[in-house]
Amino acid sequence: YEDPPKICCLGAGYVGGPTMTVMAKKCPEIKVTVCDLNERRIAAWNSSALPIYEPGLQEVVEEARGRNLFFSTDIESAIRECTIIFVSVPTPTKKSGIGAGEAADLTYWELAARQIAAVCNASENKMPKIIVEKSTVPVKTADAMAAVMAAACKGTDFQVLSNPEFLAEGTAIDDLFKPDRVLVGGPQTPQGLAAIECLANVYRKWVPTERVLTTNLWSAELSKLTANAFLAQRISSINSISALCEVTGADVSEVGHAIGVDSRIGPKFFKASVGFGGSCFQKDILNLVYLCRSFGLPEVAEYWHQVIVMNDWQKRRFANAMVATMFNTVSGKRIAILGFAFKKDTGDTRESPAIDVCKALSEERAKLAIYDPKVSREQYYEDLGKEAMEKIEIDEDPYVACAGAHAIAVITEWDVFKTLDYQKIFNSMSKPAFIFDGRNILDHRKLSEIGFTVWAVGKCMKKVLDTEGSPSP
Numbered sequence: 050y051e052d053p054p055k056i057c058c059l060g061a062g063y064v065g066g067p068t069m070t071v072m073a074k075k076c077p078e079i080k081v082t083v084c085d086l087n088e089r090r091i092a093a094w095n096s097s098a099l100p101i102y103e104p105g106l107q108e109v110v111e112e113a114r115g116r117n118l119f120f121s122t123d124i125e126s127a128i129r130e131c132t133i134i135f136v137s138v139p140t141p142t143k144k145s146g147i148g149a150g151e152a153a154d155l156t157y158w159e160l161a162a163r164q165i166a167a168v169c170n171a172s173e174n175k176m177p178k179i180i181v182e183k184s185t186v187p188v189k190t191a192d193a194m195a196a197v198m199a200a201a202c203k204g205t206d207f208q209v210l211s212n213p214e215f216l217a218e219g220t221a222i223d224d225l226f227k228p229d230r231v232l233v234g235g236p237q238t239p240q241g242l243a244a245i246e247c248l249a250n251v252y253r254k255w256v257p258t259e260r261v262l263t264t265n266l267w268s269a270e271l272s273k274l275t276a277n278a279f280l281a282q283r284i285s286s287i288n289s290i291s292a293l294c295e296v297t298g299a300d301v302s303e304v305g306h307a308i309g310v311d312s313r314i315g316p317k318f319f320k321a322s323v324g325f326g327g328s329c330f331q332k333d334i335l336n337l338v339y340l341c342r343s344f345g346l347p348e349v350a351e352y353w354h355q356v357i358v359m360n361d362w363q364k365r366r367f368a369n370a371m372v373a374t375m376f377n378t379v380s381g382k383r384i385a386i387l388g389f390a391f392k393k394d395t396g397d398t399r400e401s402p403a404i405d406v407c408k409a410l411s412e413e414r415a416k417l418a419i420y421d422p423k424v425s426r427e428q429y430y431e432d433l434g435k436e437a438m439e440k441i442e443i444d445e446d447p448y449v450a451c452a453g454a455h456a457i458a459v460i461t462e463w464d465v466f467k468t469l470d471y472q473k474i475f476n477s478m479s480k481p482a483f484i485f486d487g488r489n490i491l492d493h494r495k496l497s498e499i500g501f502t503v504w505a506v507g508k509c510m511k512k513v514l515d516t517e518g519s520p521s522p
């Protein structure tokens with residue numbers, strides 16, 4: 050392979066953009082081109098208002114852009130000139146047809162494969178190509194990619210590798226700078242192993258060699274689905290226990306800490322919440338479930354499906370608890386929603402539990418006032434619908450959202466919510482003033498002392514009031 054190899058990526062989204070930016074920063078001798086069909090997205094990547102918010106991203110883009118990092122809509126030229134072609138296009142859950150609601154929709158993926166094949170076929174230059182699955186795909190997708198390439202592209206030697214991405218949004222740049230591991234899977238043939246080495250060598254420029262894992266193709270593809278399933282399972286597990294804590298007087302934070310110090314279990318990913326969101330967990334577990342069913346393993350499918358069932362229940366449970374606590378009706382009551390993104394430090398709202406909670410409260414005819422530091426106005430319309438939005442207020446100041454409200458619901462764990470002036474907020478609210486902490490980020494004792502009626506996930510509020518503070522009025 051050409052050394053250094055030129056690199057391009059199809060898909061300039063949450064994964065393609067940051068991963069390629071960090072690769073360009075860490076490998077200044079390699080030309081990296083990030084391509085997208087979406088012209089607006091590329092224009093934004095080439096401007097000072099990047100299309101996604103990610104802490105630290107702007108600085109790294111500004112350092113590398115124009116030096117060895119380029120954003121372009123000219124996909125054909127990029128495919129033609131590059132040795133390593135990453136594919137980082139969406140692989141959402143299928144909405145219709147066979148496997149609807151579970152299987153991965155591989156339309157974008159196959160279109161990208163056909164595009165690569167067509168360009169290679171038409172190109173005079175027959176230099177060998179390494180095609181890299183960066184998108185999360187069902188196991189065996191690399192076979193489909195190889196079949197499309199073999200059928201539609203003659204004379205080009207190509208290898209298909211799997212290099213799943215493990216970054217989390219909100220911490221993407223740190224995760225990419227110091228990944229726990231980079232996984233490169235490929236065919237265990239001499240050509241496949243050479244391709245694996247070529248890609249692994251790019252990562253080895255900044256990732257310690259022992260963290261660059263190489264496997265066969267199917268292990269790499271399956272490891273990605275399995276990693277997300279295990280992570281999501283931890284959240285559903287602690288969320289299931291949160292319900293038990295609320296009725297028994299146990300405290301989910303104490304339970305989480307007490308079990309997490311066991312080194313076999315570990316402390317991370319044990320925060321009880323309104324439920325997990327994000328574009329990956331649900332989609333990837335459904336994908337795994339579908340795969341298990343397709344391979345005749347219904348028990349395995351059911352086992353993992355329960356993680357989603359529990360998450361849906363947790364989201365519903367939170368909205369139900371709000372209604373029940375507020376005397377079984379929220380009709381006509383103003384409710385301030387603090388946080389709409391699926392987690393802090395991102396403007397991404399894909400599968401955010403806030404969408405479910407807002408829909409449930411709107412159905413109960415509550416009047417919602419939403420504040421989130423990063424979510425764009427258009428995004429609310431997309432997520433909640435034009436009709437619902439006619440009755441919803443979007444605020445640019447959390448104090449304005451809370452003024453006159455009967456209740457506050459903290460849905461996203463943004464740091465700014467920890468330091469708001471809750472006395473001032475309490476004074477501006479209707480009484481009794483309720484606060485529902487879906488993330489356990491607030492000081493419940495202090496809030497009770499101010500006079501709030503506090504509900505927090507995984508906490509028995511009677512106990513909090515009895516032992517930690519004065520009872521609410």
Ligand code: NAD
Binds near residue numbers: 139160184
């Ligand atoms: P995204 O929607 O943010 O970005 C995908 C981009 O691909 C879009 O801008 C779209 O216009 C573009 N695109 C579609 N077809 C194309 C084509 N043929 N050529 C060029 N561009 C094309 O999606 P994302 O969040 O970046 O996710 C991409 C993949 O990575 C998915 O498979 C996802 O499961 C996986 N993944 C996502 C995350 C995450 O945190 N978001 C983490 C790990 C893996």
Ligand code: UDX
Binds near residue numbers: 214219321329392
């Ligand atoms: C996830 C995986 O972590 C990442 O490795 C993969 O590449 C993409 O999917 P992401 O969805 O960006 O990343 O964020 P993550 O930090 O995993 O959070 C997912 C959801 O779980 C969020 O809604 C978050 O608030 C929630 N969560 C996380 C909890 O409710 N409790 C926790 O303890 C941790």
